[in-house]
Amino acid sequence: xxxxxxxxxxxxxxxxxxxxxxxxxxxxTETISNIIASQVPTHAPYGGVVPELASREHLRxxxxxxxxAMEAAGVTYRDLDAIAVTEGPGLAGGLLVGISYAKxxxxxxxxxxxxxxxxxxxxxxxxxxxxQLKLESGMEDEPLxxxxxxxxxxxxxxxxxxARQRGNGWSYRNVGRTVDDAAGxxxxxxxxxxxxxxxxxxxxxALASHGNPDAVPFSFSQVKSKPHRRDEAGGNKLATLxxxxxxxxxxLRYVQIxxxxxxxxxxxxxxxxxxxxxxxxxxALCDRQTLDLIASFQRAVIDDLRRKTFRAAGAxxxxxxLVSGGVAAxxxxxxxxxxxxxxxxxxxAFPSLxxxxxxxxMIAAAAWPKLQAGEFAxxxxxxxxxxxxxxxxx
Numbered sequence: 001x002x003x004x005x006x007x008x009x010x011x012x013x014x015x016x017x018x019x020x021x022x023x024x025x026x027x028x029t030e031t032i033s034n035i036i037a038s039q040v041p042t043h044a045p046y047g048g049v050v051p052e053l054a055s056r057e058h059l060r061x062x063x064x065x066x067x068x069a070m071e072a073a074g075v076t077y078r079d080l081d082a083i084a085v086t087e088g089p090g091l092a093g094g095l096l097v098g099i100s101y102a103k104x105x106x107x108x109x110x111x112x113x114x115x116x117x118x119x120x121x122x123x124x125x126x127x128x129x130x131x132q133l134k135l136e137s138g139m140e141d142e143p144l145x146x147x148x149x150x151x152x153x154x155x156x157x158x159x160x161x162x163a164r165q166r167g168n169g170w171s172y173r174n175v176g177r178t179v180d181d182a183a184g185x186x187x188x189x190x191x192x193x194x195x196x197x198x199x200x201x202x203x204x205x206a207l208a209s210h211g212n213p214d215a216v217p218f219s220f221s222q223v224k225s226k227p228h229r230r231d232e233a234g235g236n237k238l239a240t241l242x243x244x245x246x247x248x249x250x251x252l253r254y255v256q257i258x259x260x261x262x263x264x265x266x267x268x269x270x271x272x273x274x275x276x277x278x279x280x281x282x283x284a285l286c287d288r289q290t291l292d293l294i295a296s297f298q299r300a301v302i303d304d305l306r307r308k309t310f311r312a313a314g315a316x317x318x319x320x321x322l323v324s325g326g327v328a329a330x331x332x333x334x335x336x337x338x339x340x341x342x343x344x345x346x347x348x349a350f351p352s353l354x355x356x357x358x359x360x361x362m363i364a365a366a367a368w369p370k371l372q373a374g375e376f377a378x379x380x381x382x383x384x385x386x387x388x389x390x391x392x393x394x
Contacts, residue, residue, distance in 0.1 A: 009075060010371065011083045011105075012364025013066065015098030016090025016118045017156065018042075018049045020061035022069035023360035024080075028124075028368025029131040033072035034354070034361040037061040040199065041276075047192040055093030062101050069360070077109035084367030087115035087377075088387030089156070095383035103381065114367040115377040118358075119389040120172065122324040123150045123163060125351040125362035144349055149175075149318035151309050154325030154357075155184035155199065158242050160309065161390055162316055168372045172390030176240030176312055183301055184327045186244035190251050190297055194290065195268035196282055204298050205330050206279035207286060211295030216254060218247055218300035240312045244301065251297055263287065302333045310340055320347035329356040 008027035015021070018039040024032040039057045043049050070076070085102035088095055106113040130143045150161045150172075160176025181189070184201055191200025196207070220243070255261065267285040271277045286294075305327075313321050323337060328350050341348035355362060370376075 007079055007081060008368075009073075009080050010114070010364040010367050011066070011069065011077075011080050012116075012360040012362075012367060013062075013083070013085045013098045013102045014118075014121070014358055014360040014363045015058045015062065015094045016086045016088070017094060017358060018054050018057075019358045020058050020065050020098075021358060021360035021363075022066040023364050024069055024073035024075060025128070025361055025364035025368070028128065028365045029135060031128065031132075031361045032075070033069045034359055035065050035069040035072060036359055037065050044198045047198050048188060049091070051091045051093055054091055055097060058094050058097035062097055066101070066105070077105065077111070080109065080111055082106075082112045082114050082367060082371050082376075083109070084114040084116050084363050084370075085377075086118045086121065086363055087381065088118065088384030090118055090383075090385060092383050092385045095385065099381060099383055103379075112371070112376040113381065114370050114375065115381055116363045116366045116370070117387055117389045118363075119152050119157060119159060119161075120170070121362040121366045122152045122154070122157075123161065123170075123172075123322065124366035125324050125355040125359070126150075126322040126349050128361065128365035129351055129355065130349055143347075144322065145319035145347060147316075147318055148320045148322055149309070149313045149316060151176075151305065151321070151323045151328075152325045153183050153305060153323065153327040155188060155201075155327075156182050157325060158182045158184075158244070158305075159389070160240055160312055162318065163322075169369045169375075174388070174390050175316060176242065176308070178242040178244065180243050180245040181248060183242070183244055183305060184325070186248050186301060187298075187327070189248050190294075193248075193252060193255065193264075194294065195264040195266075195271070197271060197277055197279070199326075201327060201330060203279045203282065204294055205332065207283060207291060208295040208298040208332060210283060210286075211288075211291030211293070213295040213299035215292035216296035218250055218296055220246065220300070220304050240308050242304065242308065244304075247297065247300055251293065254293060258289065260290070263290070298330075298332060302330065302336055305333065306336055306340055309337075310344060310346070313346060314344075318346075320349065322349045324351050324356065326357045329353050 020037040023034040158178040162173040188200035196203040
């Protein structure tokens with residue numbers, strides 16, 4: 001390692017999906033810079049991420065984004081202790097762009113390379129800001145008592161992890177998962193079905209407040225686990241399972257039964273005529289029935305997440321709960337989770353909106369314990385699109 005090391009500076013690089021991001025974080029607690037190049041305009045016409053286009057955009061953005069992060073932080077590569085990069089899970093092409101560039105930088109700068117799981121990064125988005133809060137307030141106690149139950153909920157993931165600190169490092173036990181669509185994916189698909197923009201989560205979130213969440217009685221059937229799939233709470237409780245494909249189908253059937261296709265197509269065409277359309281533009285294009293449908297859909301998804309997450313927290317004896325990922329930016333989710341936490345006396349934490357979606361600060365923060373432990377990536381590091389986090393429920 002270079003003789004100028006031990007400044008606590010890690011350059012993080014994130015390219016797992018449709019954001020090219022780079023950040024410099026000190027000691028896993030202070031974000032010095034955090035630069036994100038979004039690909040939303042590229043993928044919006046398709047209503048979802050197109051992997052080949054995502055890879056091309058990462059290739060176009062990776063050099064200027066990393067350069068901008070270093071310049072914003074006011075540091076040189078000589079000042080860094082390590083370079084961290086997302087190994088997976090994610091899109092193979094995008095991951096390879098970030099990994100290849102990170103490996104080249106690490107070799108050229110003679111710095112260690114640290115591989116980070118994207119899901120662990122989302123957990124550390126919360127831990128990063130909680131650590132900063134502790135430093136700023138001068139508190140002695142940890143702001144998040146452990147063990148913590150982490151809900152990682154985004155367009156590609158809906159997972160529950162029981163997180164414990166092991167010395168300077170962390171261990172994770174996967175105690176919940178979705179058996180089909182992730183919650184954020186359901187938001188995106190329903191928004192596309194209703195002729196709204198991409199990504200769908202912010203559109204649904206903005207429009208839901210104008211509808212009646214009790215208008216359409218959506219429900220979730222119980223998802224049964226296979227007998228051999230058991231969680232780690234004493235080995236005799238079923239793991240928490242989520243399923244969001246059913247409610248997506250229920251919305252489709254509602255649209256069909258109520259003959260909403262014509263109004264949806266009119267709305268879709270009207271929005272395509274607007275440069276850079278926003279949810280506010282769609283509000284005037286949505287009738288009461290559509291707004292009620294949107295509000296009822298969102299309430300059902302959030303309540304399912306809330307019930308199962310708090311039930312798991314109680315069963316597992318979690319001392320705190322943290323919620324991260326893109327869906328953690330949803331306003332109703334934050335309100336309803338916060339109310340439930342107050343009622344149950346549970347410590348709850350969210351990341352800031354800036355760190356809810358994919359970013360590189362969370363990757364650099366998650367790499368800090370690994371740097372302290374000397375957990376460096378081998379020269380053979382490559383993309384792991386289906387990379388899991390922690391020990392799975394058994």
